[in-house]
Amino acid sequence: MKNGAEQADMHGRVEEMPKVEVVDNFEWQRDIRLLDFLDNVGVQMRLSSMLSREGVxxxxxxxxxxxxxxxxYQLLQGYDFYHLYRTRNCAMQIGGSDQWGNILSGVEMVGKLSDGEVTGMTFPLLTVANGEKMGKSAGNAxxxxxRMTSPFxxxxxxxxxxxxDAxxxxxxxxxxxxxxxxAxxxxxxxxxxxxxxxxxxxTAFVHGQAAVKDAIRATRLLFDCYEDVFINPTDRELLSRTLRESQRHLVMSSQDLSVLSILGVLRRLMPDSSNNSLRSLASSGGIYINGQRVGNLHSAASPLMDKSCFVRLGRHTHFLIETTM
Known part of the structure; x- marks a missing residue:
């Protein structure tokens, strides 16, 4: 909400934003007994109607x-609409087009459990070139x-x-x-x-201008001026924080590090990568530790790694390794 207000001010807001109440449906669902729900709500809904939904x-x-x-689930979402209509006079539900069937169930439920009239509205889902929902690709939501997707x-x-797409x-x-x-x-x-x-x-809408500034600088450090990380302590700290937040981060004890080869450390970073693929990447000059190209993966890891070190695999994959006593 705070970032939204900042953006509204930047783009010429002339009126105060109305207050918004955010509620959690667990507040009213947690005390509902299954048999009571089926007796009072389920009995009102026709199976033929539920089966006819396009999503179903x-x-x-x-x-x-x-x-x-x-x-x-359409019964639960429908009941949420009914509850909000009854307790807060909420007369419209808005959602993505994939929610149309669930919204219809709510409209139907309100009509059967009360004498009220409510409305549903949907918007087309954002998709990318291959037709997938934007941000929903497998393993990369x-x-x-x-905390789930860092600003970077x-x-x-x-x-x-x-x-x-852009x-x-x-x-x-x-x-x-x-x-x-x-332009x-x-x-x-x-x-x-x-x-x-x-x-x-x-990124500014979601996380604010400061997060945008950090994301731009971290991007430049990783892809344009990587050497600055090893010169400027401020840049080093920014990149360390960025990689921690992005979950490209491994903490190891100095004892574990002392007995592992560079290949052993890389396998902990990339458990799905084979030894051969990592050796091939090293032979093509694609592995760096603290800015130094690594060729022999069977060398001891500890001499190259201090308390905080950066690992680069290829051009786009970066990790932070931190060691503890």
Missing amino acids: QKRLASPAGMSFTEFT VWLDG DLYQYFVRLADT QRLLPMMTFISDDNVS LNEQKPEQRPLQKALAEEV
């Missing part, structure tokens, strides 16, 4: 099918919570988007004017001006 039809037709838990990783997600999403997700978008299009595409503008705006 797609899941039933998929190889994975649909669990009973997933199927009945993007969260607004900085959020920034990097948008910087790495395809040109076509072009389409920029006017949808930012307040950048058409004239400024046109960005005239810049060299290899410098990714659209992606950088999108990344800066979205």
